Amino acid sequence: MKPDTVKPDAATSDAVRPGAVAPVLSVRELSVRFRMRGGRHIAAVTGASFDLAAGECLALVGESGCGKSVLASALLGLLPGNAQTAGSAVIEGTGGTDAVDLLTASERTLARTVRGRRIGLIPQSPAAHLTPVRTIRAQLAETLRALDRTPRSALPAAVTAAADRAAFPTGLLDRYPHELSGGLAQRAATALALVGDAPLLLADEPTTGLDRDLVHRTADELRRHTDDGRALLTITHDLAAAERIADRVAVMYAGRIVELTDAAAFFGAPGPRHPYARGLLAALPERDFRPIPGLPPELGDLPTGCAFAPRCPRATDRCATAPDFADGVACHHAEEPARA
Amino acid sequence: MLELDAVTAGYDRRAPVFRAASLTLAPGESVGLLGPSGCGKSTLARVAALLHRPDAGRVTVDGEPVRGWRHRAPRRLRTAIGVVFQQPRLSADPRLTLHDLIAEPLRATGRRTEAPERVAALAAATGLTGDLLTRRPHEVSDGQLQRACLARALVLRPRWLVCDEMTAMLDASTTAALVAAVEEYRAEHGAGLLAVGHDRVLLERWCDRTVEWAGCAEPGT
Numbered sequence: 001m002k003p004d005t006v007k008p009d010a011a012t013s014d015a016v017r018p019g020a021v022a023p024v025l026s027v028r029e030l031s032v033r034f035r036m037r038g039g040r041h042i043a044a045v046t047g048a049s050f051d052l053a054a055g056e057c058l059a060l061v062g063e064s065g066c067g068k069s070v071l072a073s074a075l076l077g078l079l080p081g082n083a084q085t086a087g088s089a090v091i092e093g094t095g096g097t098d099a100v101d102l103l104t105a106s107e108r109t110l111a112r113t114v115r116g117r118r119i120g121l122i123p124q125s126p127a128a129h130l131t132p133v134r135t136i137r138a139q140l141a142e143t144l145r146a147l148d149r150t151p152r153s154a155l156p157a158a159v160t161a162a163a164d165r166a167a168f169p170t171g172l173l174d175r176y177p178h179e180l181s182g183g184l185a186q187r188a189a190t191a192l193a194l195v196g197d198a199p200l201l202l203a204d205e206p207t208t209g210l211d212r213d214l215v216h217r218t219a220d221e222l223r224r225h226t227d228d229g230r231a232l233l234t235i236t237h238d239l240a241a242a243e244r245i246a247d248r249v250a251v252m253y254a255g256r257i258v259e260l261t262d263a264a265a266f267f268g269a270p271g272p273r274h275p276y277a278r279g280l281l282a283a284l285p286e287r288d289f290r291p292i293p294g295l296p297p298e299l300g301d302l303p304t305g306c307a308f309a310p311r312c313p314r315a316t317d318r319c320a321t322a323p324d325f326a327d328g329v330a331c332h333h334a335e336e337p338a339r340a
Numbered sequence: 341m342l343e344l345d346a347v348t349a350g351y352d353r354r355a356p357v358f359r360a361a362s363l364t365l366a367p368g369e370s371v372g373l374l375g376p377s378g379c380g381k382s383t384l385a386r387v388a389a390l391l392h393r394p395d396a397g398r399v400t401v402d403g404e405p406v407r408g409w410r411h412r413a414p415r416r417l418r419t420a421i422g423v424v425f426q427q428p429r430l431s432a433d434p435r436l437t438l439h440d441l442i443a444e445p446l447r448a449t450g451r452r453t454e455a456p457e458r459v460a461a462l463a464a465a466t467g468l469t470g471d472l473l474t475r476r477p478h479e480v481s482d483g484q485l486q487r488a489c490l491a492r493a494l495v496l497r498p499r500w501l502v503c504d505e506m507t508a509m510l511d512a513s514t515t516a517a518l519v520a521a522v523e524e525y526r527a528e529h530g531a532g533l534l535a536v537g538h539d540r541v542l543l544e545r546w547c548d549r550t551v552e553w554a555g556c557a558e559p560g561t
Contacts, residue, residue: 063511065481182377208509211377211538237511283512285545291517295469295484 022092023051024199024231025075029087030103032067032074036082042300044070046255047087047325054199057223057232059246059263061239061280063296067255068235069124072204075102075233076119077110091118094199116147120193122203122222126185130177136163136188137173140195147196166191167221183214187221194225201225203234207241219244239284243267251277254297254307259329273328273335276308306332341367342388342500342532347397349380349387350560356395357383361557363534365500367402370526370533372543375553382426384557385504385536389423402499419449422493426505428485432477438488439473445496462491466521483514490518494525501526503535507542519546 032045045067052058060068073079075089089102091114100114115121123129131139140159144150150158160170168187177185186206193201203222207215215238223245226232236242242249246263251274259266259274272278279292294311297303306312309319314333323330342365350356357380365371375381386392387399393409400406401417408414425431432441440447442462443455463473466487477485486506493501501522507515523546526533537543543550 063481063513064483064509212540213376239512280512283516285516285539285542289516289519289545291515291520292513295467295472296481 023053025052025089025091025233027051027075027087027089030071030074030089031086032070032079033084033086034080034082035084036300040300043255043302044083044299045074048252048257049087049325050250050257050260052200052231052233054231055226055229056247057226057234057245058248058250059242060233060235060250060252061237061242062252063280064237065296065299066252067299068237068252069204071252072202072233072235075202076115076121077102077105077107091200094118116143116193116196116198118196118198118200120196120198120201122186122190122193122201122206124205124208126189127177127182129189130185130192132177135174135176136168136180136191139188140173140191143192143195162191162195165194182210183217186210186214186218190221190225199230201230201232203232203236205236205238206234207236207238212240215241216244239267239281251280254302255299256307256330257325258308258331260325261328270335274308274331275312275314275333278335279311341365341400341402342534343398343400344384344388345398345400347384347387347394347399347557348560349383349392349394349397353395356560358557358560361397363388363551363556365532365534367499368526368530368532369549370535370547372547372550373534373536373553373556374538374540374543374550375536376538379553380557380560381536381553382504385423385502385534388534389421389502390418391423415449419445419496420498421500421502422496422498424486424490424493424501424503424506426508428482428489428509429477431489432485434477437474437476438468438480438485441477441488442473442491442495445492449496458495459491462494465494465524466491467517483510486510486514486518487521490521497529499529499531501531501533503533503537505537506535508537508539515542 028049030045030048034042034044036042048071050058062068074085085103090099091102093099100109137159140162141155144155144158144162163170163173166187168191172184180188206222207218210218219241222232222234234245249261249263249266250257251259253276259272259277266272272281282288283291292311297307305320305322309315318332323332344361344363347361348356348359361384373381383392387394390406390409390413398405401420404417406413406417436444439459442459446452446455446458468484468487472480472484507518525531535543535547
């Protein structure tokens with residue numbers, strides 16, 4: 001099941017690798033803690049670091065409850081009041097704007113200059129994201145007026161153009177969200193996310209609940225928007241969708257990024273290096289179809305050592321100390337990296 | 341045998357979702373029904389689970405023709421079929437702890453005394469450990485809640501299991517774990533399975549045979 005999308009080959013993806021070009025988004029040691037009643041803390045995200053360049057897609061994968069969506073909420077400044085953040089997440093300045101640290105920026109800055117304008121959100125459930133009592137046309141027009149200050153006289157043409165960009169059929173613009181299929185609602189939500197021409201797109205579980213054909217189509221469309229020069233961070237538990245669009249894969253477990261590697265190496269040869277990532281891939285029905293034993297640990301009660309050790313076939317005494325993230329993987333017993 | 345014969349069903353008599361759907365499951369057989377989203381396969385699963393009255397056609401469970409649906413179905417038929425839905429959040433009462441959620445079918449059929457033993461056995465079989473059973477749905481993840489929903493479907497030891505997109509919201513490891521739990525139950529009790537979904541790779545790996553939606557039903561309007 002090799003994806004037939006046009007992916008940049010290894011050489012070109014190296015060229016857009018962070019370091020070659022200034023990254024659109026640069027996350028360093030990002031941590032999120034939730035303060036709970038009774039002085040308890042939930043460590044939802046711990047020490048996440050990654051860069052994301054223009055024209056590149058990074059897929060953040062992991063089981064439900066591993067902290068993926070909290071990370072996305074942190075980037076959009078949408079965490080609840082009891083959250084404490086540490087580290088930095090800097091989005092680069094474009095066209096005369098300054099770089100902004102998303103974790104420390106004021107709500108005013110985020111609302112007026114970041115959301116929609118510098119980060120476009122493609123939501124998990126488009127049917128819930130769209131306003132149910134207004135047509136797609138009305139919602140696109142409102143977004144265009146708010147973000148681009150499009151004059152009223154130019155709105156009809158701008159709405160059609162915005163719909164076209166996400167391949168939303170213009171004949172259906174006067175429909176209400178409930179009159180659209182899942183795939184069309186997804187495109188409508190994507191059209192809204194693209195209006196502000198944001199350099200960074202954030203897709204939170206964009207393919208959940210869609211059937212395989214729609215997953216492929218949605219993934220291919222997201223890939224196309226990435227190839228247009230946007231940076232795409234997609235958060236998903238759907239490994240097939242990740243394989244189809246991602247240049248790089250970050251595997252999250254119990255709030256930490258445990259492996260960050262090239263998508264081709266991850267899904268193909270030599271495969272993932274972290275035992276958790278190997279287990280996750282092996283659980284696919286087209287592979288071994290064997291689950292990883294046990295359940296992920298509670299984020300409020302993480303062990304001091306490696307959080308995966310209780311489920312890990314390779315665990316030894318060394319795993320009582322937490323492994324550092326080095327050379328793309330955080331594990332004492334990682335597979336040796338393949339040296340070409 | 342679980343037989344659906346020329347079933348027409350939908351939510352408006354003048355515009356049924358599908359017509360003349362026929363499907364037969366041999367005892368203990370597992371069948372995967374494959375179809376694109378919106379084709380009506382979930383409606384068919386609801387008919388097979390006696391949760392939706394068809395407009396026409398016959399459903400027969402182990403030789404007994406079904407005459408009543410939902411609460412009008414006799415208890416011996418209702419308890420013969422366990423159901424797991426796609427979205428655990430929408431199919432779990434938010435006020436119940438996972439323990440009470442799993443035990444609810446026993447309570448509803450006046451077999452409350454079996455609860456401690458059955459819930460413990462099923463929690464182990466579905467991989468729910470520790471204090472998870474004392475929590476309410478908002479305190480657990482989707483994967484953990486779906487494990488409880490599967491345990492609830494198995495608690496009355498049904499002869500048939502209907503899984504409507506049971507794993508569509510779940511990650512690969514949880515999917516494999518739930519399928520393994522279903523197969524373990526089926527191996528022990530010889531129950532039949534109707535698994536409805538759109539993931540061909542999954543259903544072909546999981547089921548004895550798969551059926552294409554286009555080959556078993558005609559579109560409605």
